[in-house]
Amino acid sequence: MEHFAVVQSIIKAALTGDEAAVRKQVSRLEARLRKSGANKEVATLERLLNASSEAKDLVPSQVEISRALITGETLTPEVHPPIDRETGAMLCLIDFPNGETPKPVYGRAAQETIEGLLGEWRNGGALQAIGVEPTRSLLVYGPPGTGKTLTAHYIAEQLGLPMVTARIDGLISSFLGTTARNIANLFDFANRYACVLLLDEFDALAKLRDDPHEIGEIKRVVNTLLQNLDRRRAFGITIAITNHDGLLDPAVWRRFETQLFIGEPENVAREALIIRFLEPIIVDKATVRVFSYCLPGRSGADLERICRSVKRSVVMASEEPDASALFKALSQVLGRMPKLDHAPARILAEDHQAFVSLIANDPDIGLDQTEIGRATGTTQSRVSTLKKERRHVDLMERINAQ
Ligand SMILES: Nc1ncnc2c1ncn2[C@@H]1O[C@H](COP(=O)(O)OP(=O)(O)OP(=O)(O)O)[C@@H](O)[C@H]1O
Ligand SMILES: [Mg+2]
Numbered sequence: 001m002e003h004f005a006v007v008q009s010i011i012k013a014a015l016t017g018d019e020a021a022v023r024k025q026v027s028r029l030e031a032r033l034r035k036s037g038a039n040k041e042v043a044t045l046e047r048l049l050n051a052s053s054e055a056k057d058l059v060p061s062q063v064e065i066s067r068a069l070i071t072g073e074t075l076t077p078e079v080h081p082p083i084d085r086e087t088g089a090m091l092c093l094i095d096f097p098n099g100e101t102p103k104p105v106y107g108r109a110a111q112e113t114i115e116g117l118l119g120e121w122r123n124g125g126a127l128q129a130i131g132v133e134p135t136r137s138l139l140v141y142g143p144p145g146t147g148k149t150l151t152a153h154y155i156a157e158q159l160g161l162p163m164v165t166a167r168i169d170g171l172i173s174s175f176l177g178t179t180a181r182n183i184a185n186l187f188d189f190a191n192r193y194a195c196v197l198l199l200d201e202f203d204a205l206a207k208l209r210d211d212p213h214e215i216g217e218i219k220r221v222v223n224t225l226l227q228n229l230d231r232r233r234a235f236g237i238t239i240a241i242t243n244h245d246g247l248l249d250p251a252v253w254r255r256f257e258t259q260l261f262i263g264e265p266e267n268v269a270r271e272a273l274i275i276r277f278l279e280p281i282i283v284d285k286a287t288v289r290v291f292s293y294c295l296p297g298r299s300g301a302d303l304e305r306i307c308r309s310v311k312r313s314v315v316m317a318s319e320e321p322d323a324s325a326l327f328k329a330l331s332q333v334l335g336r337m338p339k340l341d342h343a344p345a346r347i348l349a350e351d352h353q354a355f356v357s358l359i360a361n362d363p364d365i366g367l368d369q370t371e372i373g374r375a376t377g378t379t380q381s382r383v384s385t386l387k388k389e390r391r392h393v394d395l396m397e398r399i400n401a402q
Contacts, residue, residue: 003032023049039370043284069124069134070236072194075162079193082185086178089170091186094195097157104147104154105272105300106262113260114151118158137229137238139202139256141245145301146262149200152239156196159237164195168204179217180224187228191235199240203247222249229255264299267292273300277307281314281321286367286375291330293365294345309333324377327352343399352376353386354395360387 001007006029013021026045033041075094082091104114120127120134127134138155140148156163164186171182190197205221229252232238240256242248253259265273274291275283295303313329314321334340335349348355356376359365360383369387373380 002036003029006032039374043286043374046284047282068128069121070159070161070194072192072235075164075193075195081164082182082189084170084173084178084182086173086175087170090167091170091182092167092189093165095153095156095163095165097160097162099157101150101153101157102276104150105265105269105276106147107266107269110260110262113258114155117155117258121159135257136233136236137256137258138240139245139253139259140239140241140262141243141259142262143264143299144243145299146264147300148241148262150300151260151262152196152198152200152241155237155239156198159196161236162193162195163198164190164193165198165200168199168201172204177217177220180220183221183224183228187232190238191232195236197232197236197238199238201242202240203242203244222252226251226255264297265303270295270298270303273303274307277304278311278326281311281326283326284323284374286371287323287326289365289367289371290327290359290375293359294330294334294342294348296342306330306333306337309336323375327376331355343396346399347392347395351391351395354392356383357386357390358392358396360384361390361392 006025010022010025010029013025026049030042030045033045075096077094077096079094081094083089084091106114117135117138124134140151142148153163166186171179171186173179173182187197205225229238238256245253270292271288274288274295278291291307295306298306310326310329310333311321313332314325317325317329319325319328331348331352334345337345337349340346340349344355344358347358356372356378359367360369360372367375369380369383372378373383376383378386
């Protein structure tokens with residue numbers, strides 16, 4: 001049997017449980033298959049490898065935290081959240097860890113910050129022994145739909161703690177003095193129990209400053225907030241989130257030990273998200289590249305929505321979810337999107353052949369003609385012709401002129 005020696009090495013590595021060795025041997029097999037022109041088999045191997053890394057990302061391993069670091073009573077579903085005395089509105093919502101929060105995907109910097117924070121909690125005892133505490137306050141900021149709220153849930157879940165999410169609307173009262181009292185009550189509640197306190201859409205409190213009639217009130221609110229943030233440091237973890245970091249009072253900003261910007265995903269993260277959101281359809285590298293090439297600057301939430309629409313389109317067209325069907329569906333979905341201002345995406349929406357010609361002429365996409373053919377349902381000789389014809393040029397000029 002051809003390649004039997006490599007298959008044998010793969011089996012050996014698998015039996016010793018050495019994943020790195022398995023991957024190395026699989027790459028060897030891939031290289032040999034590619035050399036002998038077995039492109040379909042190469043694509044299948046790639047899909048298997050992608051799917052297994054992704055599955056691993058989804059299984060978070062919880063951090064064991066010392067009870068000496070997080071004090072307080074245990075929150076149970078029977079505990080009632082505090083309420084606004086005048087309106088009866090709840091001041092917070094309580095979520096319990098359920099093991100279902102997927103691991104967020106981001107660029108290296110954000111990844112390192114979050115892993116670093118969780119690492120500190122993992123080694124909390126060692127840190128305390130030299131007189132420092134793990135990071136207890138985190139401010140997350142960035143554009144909409146980039147996974148900020150998801151990140152907070154992920155952290156709480158990793159620490160195995162319930163999350164108390166402030167309802168900013170519930171906190172803000174039209175009664176003078178009540179907002180400050182609500183904030184104090186909320187923090188008292190969070191400090192009493194072992195939990196992560198989440199102040200989502202945090203800028204809503206800061207926005208009150210825009211109202212000239214509220215100057216006295218807002219000063220009181222900001223002061224209460226600062227005092228409570230300071231007091232909170234002795235207890236659990238506090239995460240604040242905002243889309244509008246510019247609106248936050250600098251004194252509030254300073255209260256947070258770590259400030260994390262989460263932006264739209266860059267290439268690697270974007271591809272990982274596309275793979276995740278297209279599941280359970282398993283896709284190969286070339287298809288992921290084509291999707292990613294058309295969707296730069298999109299948030300994780302956008303990618304999720306687009307991939308969902310693509311899956312719907314494939315099913316409604318009663319097609320097998322192969323690369324060619326996904327390519328057609330992506331083109332349809334892009335065609336229905338308003339304000340499609342990314343030129344490659346517009347070209348794909350308008351003319352498949354021009355798109356093939358575009359990517360065949362763009363080394364940045366990193367795909368050879370065989371891969372382009374596979375991802376777009378085009379024969380290799382057609383890709384080669386389209387490459388020479390440079391069909392995309394006129395369309396690109398027209399789009400750029402608009
Ligand atoms: N970085 C990411 N990793 C994984 N999934 C993501 C990511 N970004 C967005 N998503 C997907 O989009 C959904 C919405 O994300 P989330 O609510 O966390 O965004 P957000 O940054 O809080 O947005 P907003 O500022 O509008 O509140 C998530 O539940 C997840 O399915
Ligand atoms: Mg959010």
